[in-house]
Amino acid sequence: MRRVPEHAPIVTAAAMRAAEAAAFASGQSQREVMERAGAAVAVQVARLAAGRAILVLAGPGNNGGDAYVVARWLAERGHDVTVAGLGAPTGVAAEMRAAWTGEVTDLDTVAPRVVLVDGLFGTGVSRPLAADVARALARLRRGAAITIAIDLPSGIATDDGSDLEAAGADVTVALAALKPGHVLGDGAGASGHVLLADIGVPVASHWHTLARPSLEPPPRDAHKFTRGMVAVLGGAMPGASRLAARAAMAAGAGYVVLAGEDRGGPDALVHRTTDADLFGDPRIGALVCGPGLGRDAAASDLLDRALACERPLVLDGDALSLLGADAATRLRGKHAILTPHSGEFDRMFGVGQGSKIDRTIAAAARIGCTIVHKGADTVIADPAGRVTVSAAAPTWLASAGTGDVLAGLVAARCAAGAADPASEAVWLHARAAALAGAGLIADGLIDHIGGAIEECL
Numbered sequence: 001m002r003r004v005p006e007h008a009p010i011v012t013a014a015a016m017r018a019a020e021a022a023a024f025a026s027g028q029s030q031r032e033v034m035e036r037a038g039a040a041v042a043v044q045v046a047r048l049a050a051g052r053a054i055l056v057l058a059g060p061g062n063n064g065g066d067a068y069v070v071a072r073w074l075a076e077r078g079h080d081v082t083v084a085g086l087g088a089p090t091g092v093a094a095e096m097r098a099a100w101t102g103e104v105t106d107l108d109t110v111a112p113r114v115v116l117v118d119g120l121f122g123t124g125v126s127r128p129l130a131a132d133v134a135r136a137l138a139r140l141r142r143g144a145a146i147t148i149a150i151d152l153p154s155g156i157a158t159d160d161g162s163d164l165e166a167a168g169a170d171v172t173v174a175l176a177a178l179k180p181g182h183v184l185g186d187g188a189g190a191s192g193h194v195l196l197a198d199i200g201v202p203v204a205s206h207w208h209t210l211a212r213p214s215l216e217p218p219p220r221d222a223h224k225f226t227r228g229m230v231a232v233l234g235g236a237m238p239g240a241s242r243l244a245a246r247a248a249m250a251a252g253a254g255y256v257v258l259a260g261e262d263r264g265g266p267d268a269l270v271h272r273t274t275d276a277d278l279f280g281d282p283r284i285g286a287l288v289c290g291p292g293l294g295r296d297a298a299a300s301d302l303l304d305r306a307l308a309c310e311r312p313l314v315l316d317g318d319a320l321s322l323l324g325a326d327a328a329t330r331l332r333g334k335h336a337i338l339t340p341h342s343g344e345f346d347r348m349f350g351v352g353q354g355s356k357i358d359r360t361i362a363a364a365a366r367i368g369c370t371i372v373h374k375g376a377d378t379v380i381a382d383p384a385g386r387v388t389v390s391a392a393a394p395t396w397l398a399s400a401g402t403g404d405v406l407a408g409l410v411a412a413r414c415a416a417g418a419a420d421p422a423s424e425a426v427w428l429h430a431r432a433a434a435l436a437g438a439g440l441i442a443d444g445l446i447d448h449i450g451g452a453i454e455e456c457l
């Protein structure tokens with residue numbers, strides 16, 4: 001499983017340029033910052049190279065400038081370094097090129113070495129790599145045992161993670177902040193393990209990577225209702241609603257109700273009918289509607305009643321499909337957390353423009369609710385524009401029913417009064433998956449929620 005730093009700021013290329021400009025305006029020189037960036041990367045390269053031969057690729061912009069600093073730093077400390085260049089840098093990057101006293105060979109002809117450092121393009125990549133450059137990069141990566149990218153793997157679009165003919169990296173050293181390209185789409189896979197280097201450029205952002213929550217055991221005076229009551233509406237596919245209910249129980253809800261005709265599930269699960277008493281029960285801290293609900297008239301009626309009641313809602317699966325393009329009008333002003341996968345998201349909000357972060361922020365602002373936009377890169381956005389991205393969840397989660405488990409987790413944290421129930425639930429979900437290991441199924445994932453919680457106490 002790849003590693004990504006926790007609670008790291010995420011900024012776009014434009015925001016990064018603004019942060020750099022502010023640092024330069026406050027008296028730092030571009031040269032100093034580039035020396036710091038190169039040294040920070042070189043420290044990691046030295047550690048990972050462990051004495052093996054290194055090839056540094058240096059591009060025509062400031063990413064290339066960083067690369068020349070990396071090469072100089074390593075050579076000065078006795079490492080076996082060669083450099084291959086692309087284009088002639090300008091400005092400070094040209095000064096760094098001039099300060100490299102070794103040879104600069106041609107990208108097309110250079111032989112691969114065990115350690116590859118990719119400093120061709122970073123946040124300035126503006127179009128797909130030319131075929132010969134992409135071919136050379138892929139060849140050199142294939143010939144290396146480890147590839148370390150400076151700031152971003154060359155050919156990953158900074159702001160949305162799309163693939164502009166990147167070869168990828170095993171380790172990426174992100175400078176000053178992570179970029180959307182490290183956590184979204186193809187970029188997440190291409191970046192490998194991500195390390196964050198402090199280069200002395202302060203960065204402020206409302207967007208962060210997911211962090212381990214800090215949780216408390218139930219206090220001495222706890223009773224079942226103070227720990228949070230969750231009600232899950234059952235429907236056409238009882239297994240899904242049962243998974244959500246069991247996950248809510250495992251995630252620490254003190255009282256979990258499964259409402260409907262299904263009488264299955266563990267003995268500790270409370271069964272009720274979907275009558276007016278249920279929807280009016282003021283003790284319900286979160287009402288889950290959607291997992292296994294179905295899409296028939298009965299399902300639609302249950303959704304209407306859920307939306308009409310005053311309880312906080314967790315809306316998933318079929319509830320989201322039933323809402324479809326009406327989501328924006330029907331959810332406005334509701335206290336709800338939505339957990340769509342990309343198909344459900346697109347049905348509600350359209351495919352739209354921009355990155356997954358941009359689209360999720362826009363949708364959350366439009367409906368005034370928090371949205372957990374699921375996938376390998378789960379993006380959580382609230383109506384105020386705060387974003388958390390989970391970019392390192394085990395891919396074993398891609399199996400039926402794991403989303404139902406997440407809905408139950410979100411509901412349990414919501415009913416417990418958590419400040420950020422969606423992010424906490426997504427962390428616990430990913431961690432439970434890591435503890436469950438290879439070949440996990442949704443039922444087994446629930447057995448590891450307790451272990452994930454233990455790590456947060």
Ligand SMILES: NC(=O)C1=CN([C@@H]2O[C@H](COP(=O)(O)OP(=O)(O)OC[C@H]3O[C@@H](n4cnc5c(N)ncnc54)[C@H](OP(=O)(O)O)[C@@H]3O)[C@@H](O)[C@H]2O)[C@@H](O)CC1
Binds near residue numbers: 129152
């Ligand atoms: N600002 C700072 O002081 C600091 C910046 N830092 C570092 O700088 C990086 C950003 O630097 P950057 O803005 O110079 O962009 P960079 O990623 O080197 O690429 C731009 C060059 O590539 C070219 N080009 C683009 N796409 C291309 C393609 N497909 N195929 C071929 N050419 C292509 C583009 O040419 P153009 O698009 O104009 O034709 C231009 O020449 C950042 O990631 C970090 O590593 C750190 O040192 C901290 C201080």
Ligand SMILES: Nc1ncnc2c1ncn2[C@@H]1O[C@H](COP(=O)(O)OP(=O)(O)O)[C@@H](O)[C@H]1O
Binds near residue numbers: 403
């Ligand atoms: N490739 C993947 N890597 C990591 N997590 C994934 C991947 N694919 C899906 N997931 C996660 O698995 C869960 C699947 O949810 P969902 O698609 O709603 O499935 P279901 O409706 O069958 O429960 C979500 O939490 C999602 O973020």
Ligand SMILES: [K+]
Binds near residue numbers: 120150152154
């Ligand atoms: K790079």
